Amino acid sequence: MKVLHIIPSVASVRGGPSQAVVEAVKALINAGVDAEIATTNDNGDDLLYVPIGKLVEYKQVPVQFFRRFSPKVNSIREFAFSQDLTTWLWQNVSQYDLLHVHAIFSYPSTIAMTIARLQRVPYIVRPLGQLCEWSLQQSYQKKQLYLKLIERANLNYSKCIHFTSEQEQQEAAPLKLRSPSFVVPHGLYIPHIIPNARQRLRQQLNLPDDEPIILFLSRLHAKKGLDYLIPALSKLLDYHFTFVIAGSGDADYESKIKSLVIAHGLQNRTHFTGFVKGEKKDLLLQGSDLFALTSHSENFGVAVLEALAAGIPAIITPGVALANMVTQENLGYVAEFDITAIATSIKQALDAPQEAKQRGDRARKFISENYTWDCIASKLISVYTEIKKIPTFTALN
Template identity: 60%
Template sequence: MKVLHIIPSVAKVRGGPSKAVIEMVKALRSQNVDAEIVTTNDNGKDLLDVPLDILTDRLEEYGNVPIRFFSRFSPNLNAVREFAYSGALTAWLWQHITDYDIIHVHAIFSYASTIAMAIARIKNVPYINRPLGQLCEWSLQQSKLRKQIYLNIIERSNLLHSQSLHFTAEQEREEFHQLGLNIPNFVLPHGVHIPEPIPDAQDKLRQILQIPHQIPIILFMSRIHPKKGLEYLIPALSKFQDSNFAFVIAGNGESDYMNQIQDLLEKHRISDRTHLVGFVNGETKNLYLQGADLFVLTSHSENFGIAVIESLAAGTPVLITNGVAISPMVKEQDLGYVAQLDSEAIASTIQEFFEHPQVAKQKGDRAQQYIAEHYSWAKIAHSLINIYAKYAKYTKL
């Protein structure tokens, strides 16, 4: 079976969805599925330094999976640049999309995804779409009029002709049902790699940050974006001026917004205990996840929350908000804390963590075992293969 994954960008600045598609393809290929990725060289305001128009599987940064990059139109106008138009990608899809048995499209409201679904419809190639939370209520409220027009004129027909929609959490599917679109769908989460334990991770992280051993570390690790709710988390943390803790922000964002966050840290008088460490990856990322005492993600909306799962896999309890789609699972399995997106509610939960650190550790220990049993990439890939077989042009694997 030949499977083509299409996504507007695999750049790190685009966050978890970009990483997920690479891991998904890698897991599928480990089970003898001929899976590839087509994308653009989008890198936010910049462009990736990658080979264009050819298939390569020798880029370690992108998992050494087969991937084709095509040039993205890059005007200074942000709205046009974000749309990620690519004429070269369009021409290639028109010529080659019928070479594949099924197309797995990631995202909507973006040129690469939209044109892929349109061409697949014309060429009668079956496709499924993973909307990346863009059909959730919070996302649809951003640039609301533009998205309503786009959805009604263009994307609705693309979605209605898809074989199925791929949601990564039940909460994401429930929000989609509010739109009243009768489209087959399934829920299949992302997988996660269980990291090798790092001996004395907490001591090593405190040495790097130069903080005393007994001070708890609260870790925020995500793309720095207004969606992530730092405007609620920072005021919540400011209520603990008399408590000893360190706050780590690991991630990158647009420079203007990063400046806003730094101003907010100053305003709430916690900049002196905050460590802005930028984007972390690989062994360094694992060290932060394993060395922290509490992982926090106070988002308005997350269709899954890859960093949350990674934290749980590392055995670190999480504090997330109801907008994170896996919050029902975290609450039901008692793997961490779930709070309303409100500074007072977040502060109250942090207080509970401070007062009962042993309970938090028990949640983390429970989380590590649960994630290993239910979220391995091998298990997710096996389920995805069965879904492909149901919809593909040829079902022989």
């Protein structure tokens, strides 16, 4: 089976969903599927320095990059228009048995679905949380118009819609889309244990050996709820802790967050690391005591999964789709989306560090048994196999 994955960007700055596509394709190839990626050279405000218009190996998977239109106007640049990608898709899409399209409301994904419809090539679509209630409320009128004119038809013509959590699936239900859907979560590779990670991280940050570290590791964006987490931490200034913010985002938003830290008296106990990856990221995850993501909305929460796999408990809010799992398996703490409630959950973890550690140990074991990429690839192959049995498109109104 030959499967083409389409996504606007695989750049690390685009966060977990983009990285998940690379890892999923790697696992599919290891399982015997002929899979590759077509994308743009988007890298946030910049462009990736990669070969253009030919199949290359990128992070151990075959990827074709196409030029992204890069005007100075941010909203147009973010749409990731690519004429080269359009031409290539039109000429080559029929060579594939199936397209797996990631993202909606973005040019590469929209044009891929449209061309697949016109050439009667089957495709499935993973909306990356864009059909969740919070996401649809952002730029509401623009998205409603986009849905009405283009994207609803693209979604309805898909063989299936791929959600990564039951919560994401449920939030999309009011749209009454006609395509069937399935849930297959993200996976991850369980990181190797770093010896003395706690001690090494505290030495790196020049902290006492017994200093609790609370970690936020994610893209810096308004939906991530730092405007709730930071005020919550300010209610706990009687406690010893260090707050680490690992991630990058829009320069104006980063400045806003730094001002918020100062306004709440946390400047002397907050470290900004910027974007991290590799061993530095693993050290942060394994050396911290608590992971916090108090997000408005997460259709999955890759960073949460990474933290749990590293063996630290997570404090999250109900908008994070992994909340039910965290509650049911007792892997951390789920606080209502409220400053006081978030502060109370953090206090609970700080007051009972041994109990928090036990939740973290339980989390690592649970994730390693249920969320490896080999397991996820096996589930996707089952879906692909079933889709091959579905007859060719019939028209949908």
